[in-house]
Every structure is written in structure tokens, then in C-alpha cells.
Amino acid sequence: MTIIDSIKASMVPIHREGWPFIAIAAVTSVVLGYFADPLFWIGLIITAWVCYFFRDPPRVTPVGKGLVISPADGTVSAVGPAVPPPELGLSDTPLLRVSVFMNVFNCHVNRAPLGGIITKVAYKPGKFLNAELDKASEDNERNGVVIDADGTSIGVVQIAGLVARRIVCWSNENDAIQVGDRFGLIRFGSRLDVYLPVGTPVQVAVGQTAIAGETVLADLVATEAPTSTYREG
Template identity: 40%
Template sequence: MRIAREGLPAIGGMLFMSLGGWFVSPALSAVFLAVLCFLLWFYRDPERRPPENPALWVSPADGRVVEVEVTEHPFTGRATRVGVFMSPLDVHVNRVPWDGEVTYLQYMPGKKWVAYGPKASAENERFCLGMETAAGPALVVQIAGLLARRIVCRARRGQHLTRGERYGMIQFGSKVDLYLPSAVRCVVSVGQKVKAGETALGVVRNEKE
């Protein structure tokens, strides 16, 4: 199983403590080993294969859809916002929903409300990644939750990202919002379970729609 690179320092440190703890107390070493196993599981980064249909926009996160609503954002204009809540049990690596060039990056400090709550998208600590795509401007927002303590976004302004590509993660329970351009029709509903890089959240509208 591949491990997300953000977890390597913590995993390496806990491995060292597990080995060192053995010389102090086998029981203490066992506790450290249990934590090590949890970290290895939490930072798992399985391979994902996007759908063959190139018109499908994929989920940026594993989890459950908690919001679908039409809204406005300064970067995207009118858009459909799809909120995906990641519980501590879900894979926390985030992926790019569609091909595009990164043109907007903004970190916004904020509160630590429960991520699936309605206030989280507007008031919690978050990091916005905006992309220019063939279907129009799109936005992915990583939102910290009650347990989340670190948002990681690897993308750089001017970088070209492809559908399903890893671009960051949020550590320990959180939410990701995807703002779909008006040219993309949402194909999921609240309560649906999704997987990052695989489950379609939207499809580019055809000329008849």
C-alpha cells in the first residue's frame, strides 16, 4: 500500500519511538506500535483510476456528499457546490476533479466548526484552489474540521493538473467543496458515498441541455 508523503515524518518518528521503547518497556513499545499501525492506515494512499468517459468530473475526496447547492463565488461566478465530508476513517488524499491550469490559490484562516455543518464552508479554516478548465473556472476548497489540524496543498500557480492527480490532503477529518462550472451538470445527491479520483460528481453538458 502506498503511503502519502505527508505522513512519512510522523511514521518515521513513531517507528523510532517503537524501537526505542522496547528497551524501556515492552508495554510502552506496544503502545507506540499501535499508534504506528494507525498512522500507516490513516496515511494510506491507494491507486485510483478515473472513469473512461472524459466528460466526467471526479470527486476530489473520499467520503459522503453532505451538500449540493447552486451558489456564487468570486472566482467561478454561478456554480454548483458539492460538499464531500471525510470522516477520520476515509482516505484523506485529495485529487484533481478535471484537467486545468491553476490560476488561483488562497489560504483563509477561520474557525474549527464540525466540517459537515452548514457554517463550515464559509467560516472554517480553508484553502482554495482555482483552475481554468475547458468547461469554465472551477474551484476546489479544502476545509478543516473539528479534528483537522493541517491542510496540505501541493499545487502551484501556473501548474497544469490532470483529472485524478493527487494534489494534497487534510489530516484527520474534514471536508472538500467542489464548485462545478455552469457547463457541468451535477450527477450526485446528498448522502451518496464517493471516492476521490473515481466517482463522478458531474458531467459536461451536451449542446441540448
């Protein structure tokens, strides 16, 4: 392997959604640097952070019938019953909700928690409250996706946060999607809620770090949860 190949192998891919922002940050750095050298270096640091924010590293997704995988990098912020957004048409009574909060340093590419057919994509405008707040699930701008897998439907909801101002979803209704596939992105801090059937054994705990496309959140076909992982938040 050559030195160039080694450098390429060590670099994390950047998602195409990030290139316009990177270009803007880079050009701004050059313009500011024309007036004052310190401003150039500050701009360069910001440009590097924008590159880091839009990174899109490869992931190895666990394979197994019924496994529900984390759709986002971040921290599990809540596990417990909650009524799903009405526009999803899932239920008007509480389902099991697992929430993953993403801060501005997490990778923000979202991945499908389950493979199947997308039966609904529903966007709802709203506020931009702190995504860690429970009321953010009801009040904030959001985009919901319902995935049907052999008759079992789950919902995954992208929720904008205090800094986030743009939810991106590349999937459409009637699309077939594989578990771990990229389906969207939220710019600059946010949260993902996953709604599961009542009684689904959860495999994570509040406060645990989740990795999109890799961390198992729940098992739809398991009969009981692992010891000491289920906590209501």
C-alpha cells in the first residue's frame, strides 16, 4: 500500500450534503483572512469542524431477524411509553419509545433501524426547543417515517433541536429499505425517536452511547429483555 493509499484509507468520508457548507466556510475564511490573519485561522478551525460534522463513516450493521438498530449516533435519552405523533397513524395509545439525542459533535447521518417497506413519510413544522426536552417530541419540527417489516410497523422520527434548522429525508413512501441504510440527516444537533410495539424487549439503557447502524436498541422477536438494561426515562 502506498502512502497515498494509506492517507485515503484513514480519511472518513464526508456526506455530499456537507460540501456546500464546507465551501461556504472555506471561502469565508479566506475573505476574513484578507482583513486579519487571526480571523483566517478561526475560520479554518470552523471549516474543519464543519467537515467533521458532515462525516459519514462506514458502519457494520448486525444481522438478525427482528433486530432494531439505532438510527443515530448519540446518547439514549429516554426509554419508556409515549404516544407516537398522530401523523404517523401508528397508534393513539402509548407505544414503547426509545430516544437518541445527538449533540453537535455526533455524526448526523441517520440510518434505518429496521429493514422493510416505507409505508409513510410525514413532515410537520414546529418549534426548535432543546431536543433533550421530552416536549420536543410534540412541539418541535419533525419528520416521521413508518417502516413495515412482515406486518410489524415501527416509526422513526427525526426531531429538530435548538440549533438544528434543517431536517433532510431522502426516502419516500413505498421505498424498500434495508436495515442500516442511510435515510436522512439533521443539521446541527437534534434527536431521533423510535416507536416500537408495546412489550418489545429493549437492549439499551438511558445514558448509554448509541452508534447509528450498529447499536441494537431492541429485539422484536425476543421474549425477554437482557438483565438490567431497561430503564424508563
